[in-house]
Amino acid sequence: NAGVTQTPKFQVLKTGQSMTLQCAQDMNHEYMSWYRQDPGMGLRLIHYSVGAGITDQGEVPNGYNVSRSTTEDFPLRLLSAAPSQTSVYFCASIKNNWGVGYTFGSGTRLTVV
Amino acid sequence: AQSVTQLDSHVSVSEGTPVLLRCNYSSSYSPSLFWYVQHPNKGLQLLLKYTSAATLVKGINGFEAEFKKSETSFHLTKPSAHMSDAAEYFCVVSDQNQGGKLIFGQGTELSVKP
Numbered sequence: 001n002a003g004v005t006q007t008p009k010f011q012v013l014k015t016g017q018s019m020t021l022q023c024a025q026d027m028n029h030e031y032m033s034w035y036r037q038d039p040g041m042g043l044r045l046i047h048y049s050v051g052a053g054i055t056d057q058g059e060v061p062n063g064y065n066v067s068r069s070t071t072e073d074f075p076l077r078l079l080s081a082a083p084s085q086t087s088v089y090f091c092a093s094i095k096n097n098w099g100v101g102y103t104f105g106s107g108t109r110l111t112v113v
Numbered sequence: 114a115q116s117v118t119q120l121d122s123h124v125s126v127s128e129g130t131p132v133l134l135r136c137n138y139s140s141s142y143s144p145s146l147f148w149y150v151q152h153p154n155k156g157l158q159l160l161l162k163y164t165s166a167a168t169l170v171k172g173i174n175g176f177e178a179e180f181k182k183s184e185t186s187f188h189l190t191k192p193s194a195h196m197s198d199a200a201e202y203f204c205v206v207s208d209q210n211q212g213g214k215l216i217f218g219q220g221t222e223l224s225v226k227p
Binding site for chain 2: 033035040041042043044045048058090092101102104105106107
């Protein structure tokens, strides 16, 4: 099924652990991005990519790394998890036509204890 | 810089009555504007989008929004609320100068009473 696939759906980490949130899309979209959603704050942009090999920081990049080696995949890495990173993470993608609207994944709920 | 302000954090209506969710934006050029809906524990679904065509935009599930440049507003409306409309709604502007990244409002939670 065409769309954005995020794994895992749920994850509990201990402070200091590392992990990678996976995001894959099969729509040949150039643009991909990661958002975090916290109560009362909407969604905030962490990192985004305008194509393979190109990434840039968003509004809240600290503590996260990304890479874009292929058009399809855009993983988000937490190098040393902190309780402040407890959140719901969404990956989204869009082709190079802004007016169409982004396609969002179903989210990853991360808890850091 | 672009920004979005949703004027109500929570709106409560009775089933069958009109819905109005308010959104103001700030943009130095013609924006692309969106409304997304998020049902509990679900992802985000695009309701409708404005991209400088018609100022009155019709979306899914009977929702529509009107772009008013003079008021910098993009309010979401529906003539008659249904119980299934209970969700959180986000007004969003697209920053086309920065890779099309989305800037979200804080969200409005819509409750629908029977």
